[in-house]
Amino acid sequence: MATIYYTEDHEWLHVEGEIATVGITDYAQQQLGELVFVELPEVGKSLKKGDTAVVVESVKAASDVYAPIDGDVTEANTALASDPTLVNSAPAGDGWLWKMKLSDKSQLDGLMDETAYNAHTS
């Protein structure tokens, strides 16, 4: 059964078994504005919580997206290479960023659920 978690840095994690799909929230994409480039991680890359996993670039600025937990990258959303605006149009869907295999599921305990996240952004 899948569970969705949120971070204070406006990322979401969709966790199914050992695999988490990570993206940024609608709130985050609105703050960034239309994306023109997404620098994706290489598959197999080992990420520690807090590492820069992805860089999202708008007209004006480059912003880091941090690994919310430890794990190895299993897949990156290569569709973003040709259309980075998927992150704007479908941040919680086709605009996902990367998937990772969780090293330590207990790290999920420190994350927010949707209710807590909504309170965080309001």
Place this chain on the structure above:
Amino acid sequence: MTGDEAKNLPLADLHRKAGARFGAFAGWSMPLTYPAGVMQEHLHTREHAGVFDISHMKLIELSGPDTGALLDRACPLTSAALPLRQSKYSLLLNEQAGILDDVIVTRLADTRFMMVANAGNAVADEAHLRMLANGLDVVIDPLDRVFLAIQGPEAEAALGRIGNETAGLTFMHGIEPRNGWFLTRSGYTGEDGFEISLSETDARVLLDELFSNDRVMWVGLAARDSLRLEAGLCLHGSDITPDTNPVDAGLMWAVPKSVRSEGRFVGAAALRDFAARGAVEKRVGLKPEGRQPVRAGSSLFDADGNSVGRVTSGGFGPSAGHPVAMGYVAAEFAAVATRLYADVRGTKLPVDVHSLPFTPHRYRKG
């Protein structure tokens, strides 16, 4: 937001009402984008007309019998050669010919001129002018006005339909069409357009009238930056600084030949030395090969990995349709199409030296 100590624009309420997102720039809380977003705001300006609040910039009125003498000392220009209503892009230099600021000077009368200075330099510019004016009969008057830019191919029509006829005015000319108004045909987007300074009261009326036209929209500082970068125009503090000189910056077109040889402006001797030596490095356009923007601060390398320059402005060009950047490279690497490599977070991205501007200027030169 970071703007705790930043000054608010006189029209901040209008920007909030328009849904602006604010950010700090040069000590001001500035509207960066509106709900349309930087991409749309940029493209709308190139296609129709965009309105920018540039009240952070400073107008300094200079008047009195010695105003010409002050200008000839402060800037590499001959004020006597500036016709009535003519605007001129010029520079404030230090004794080393480093660029303290880039300014626009307009002659309003025989002994009265308007100087437009950058927000971040305005206080220092005024102090510099007062120092140079010591012993001269000049009044230096920084104006407290709202300052708006209306830019784009429909700017003339947008002003005309609300009773502000500007058809007789050509690029880089300025007039005072009403009491307390200063209007020039100029801008910093590469498009035809106008800059208007006026009282807050008059500005609110003008904006009400302008926005009754749906071809006119607010455009924020983010798009102002992408527009000026595509147009190859310098941002002081990034592309030109007190550590760069007009020769390396490629701005000698702004210094008349007679002034180069005979001028008595601050920095004249140093500038003559730079001109005699020739550019050691050159300001160039840079076009990244792929989709990934290359931004200010990136170092530039040749194919052998030798450091040859640096990026001073960079982002994505919505009209160009690709990333655009500007920077300085050693003179031998400045030829158009020279392949260089920009360090972006440890990866070397291929970039080619590109001519400036990226987007052709569409000024109304008459």
